[in-house]
Amino acid sequence: MRYMTAGESHGKGLSVIIEGVPSGLTIDFEQIQREMKRRQGGYGRGRRMQIEQDAVDVRGGIRHGYTTGAPISLFIENKDHTHWTQVMQAEPLEEELERPRTLTRPRPGHADLVGGLKYGHRDLRDVLERSSARETAARVAVGAIAKQLLAQLGVDIFSHVRSIGGVDAARVNPMEYRETIETSLVRCADEVASEKMMRAIDQAKQDGDTLGGEIEAVVTGLVPGIGSFTQNETKLDSRIARAVISVNAMKAVGFGDGFDLARRKGSTVQDEILHDETGYYRKTNHLGGIEGGMSTGMPIRVQVAMKPIPTLYRPLQSVDIETKEPFVAQIERSDACAVPAASVVIEAVVAFEVAASILEMFGSSTLDRLKDSVAAYKEEVRLF
Template sequence: MTRLRYLTAGESHGPQLTTIIEGIPSGLTLVDDDINLDLARRQMGYGRGGRMLIEKDTVAILSGVRWGKTIGSPITLGIQNRDWENWQEKMSPHPRHRDDRIRVTRSRPGHADLPGAMKYNHTDVRNILERSSARETAVRVAVGAVAKALLAQFDVTVSGFVTELAGVRAERKNLPLTALRELATKSELFTYDADAELKMKEEIDRVKESGDTVGGVIEVVVTNVPPGLGSHVQWDRKLDSRLAMALMSIQAIKGVEIGSGFDAARNPGSKVHDEIYYDSARVAHGAQSGFYRKTNNSGGIEGGISNGEDIVVRAAMKPIPTLYKPLKSVDIVTKEPFEATVERSDTCAVPAAAVVAEAVVAIEIANAFLEKFGGDSIEEIERNFGSYIEYLRSF
């Protein structure tokens, strides 16, 4: 069974972020521009902070690709931290550069600072905050761009939107997904409702003036997913559980729902479960199967398995915990109360989280796709996929 797996490494103010991806087949077209596009999107969005002016993320493909094609070996990607020149001694691996005068001992509420320091026995919180920082998501976006390139070979698309911000909800117009994506592309907040966007910006400006932050809700939609990804047979093979874990791994995400999500608990079963229909003519028009549903409350997943409908997942992002109006905390060394240390931060990073959510969802869908149709080359996967689709059309 082919598996896609990856590890990331690097600190927020270290020399670079690095990832090694294993399981990408040979023959996939991949150039740095494909990845840099999503890296740039991650740094956009109304309400971002000063670091976005410093970092202009670009990727270096260091292994696994030759002449624009993957070769089947592990792919190494690197993203340099351009602020490293100001941190070379502060983050140096060499003991001669140790300087306890610059220790960070004031843990910030809402961060990994205090529990991380307790767990790893550190009296310098920087040893925790450098890795727990959302800066790490840049390299996961790079992995997601590779996953999206693989899925695009099979016409599977992954789209992220901001559907709510600071309590302002976007109204989803009755438009095709391609039109919604076009609207979101033109939006500074990656939403498809221009009227709601104006109100969202007003809220961002208001809380910024008061030194506060805002959160929101993001939605990811995956189209053209064949039925049969994931499995019901083990808890860790269920596609919805894997997507939920991936989304919850994003910094500041505190809730996940699939399909109608929590609304399903508020309605009777007759209004929740998607009735099943069959029309053989659908296959003649290019559909993968004659089976279909008129509603999609399940979010494209039933029993841990994709059912052929669009996969729809949402995630709730809490407000960024680094405030310019610091909250109260305690020095981990002196135990004296202080106002929490302020690190460079954003007022709103919900649009960036939508890009990160796209990435982690794409990674999990690509992983499930490779498990189902895996091979060592794109051509082999295409044969496996084509054979399965023919089987579905006659099922």
């Protein structure tokens, strides 16, 4: 199973093609829209989310509510495109017209300058538009379908925010606080920390600054053995790590107890193996549900660190690529903090990688065959 996205931040919209989804999966369209709405929410979001509706238009691969096995085509319209029609038009401009809203002052922390160097763009908007986090709306749509497939196999995934701007939430079992997390404006299980996070976001916005934070995604219900130890690209943790780091502004990833593992002795971090009538299980879950590149059956725990958004209303110094003179970087509309929204995106990309790894292991063209294969494997593992 694979997917590809296309489209720009202020273009007509975002297109997605997903290939390899089994036939016979009932699609809940309202659930897809709920996922899109979750991404638009979160404390600290900018005005763009007041403009967009992020309605997903299915253009192929789903008929009468079911997947057909054919590639699924989705389109998400950019409502804000109406303000950028000439700026983003595909047709050539009239000869006497200059390019509108040309960007020649690259913003530190963005792809602007490096992308311009690589692709030879003198108007850095040609980089900005595609490298924008707007693209993540398409990935949430993909993840919404992947999550529906996983649900048919008894696999659940959710995320929560562990810190924003240096404000840390109390370390609790997030699975026990799902309702609190979903109703929190910052997607945090700790209500006291949530208030402090929102105050920190307010202060950053007042200062013309931005904040980053830490996100954790948790996958439950996964059978042991998903992934592989035989090649680096088939290891489940390497696939997940690649996917989450590919999300805009993500700078570090950890599994289980993450970076804390490096500070402890081996005897305190390995997960001892036990057995009962249900099969093998681990006494602890310090390694986050993955050993040797494969799922252990314990919950998979993935932490991701998000840097502060680099678009600042108090912009940093840059250099104009035409004049080579120093200037402050150009300002584009931005959020003060997008960590809560990013947690939904992390959910989506992790869901897709887990679903793709399951299909690689059990390879099936129909949902019924897939479910039968997984059920048979569960019994085989229990009796091993």
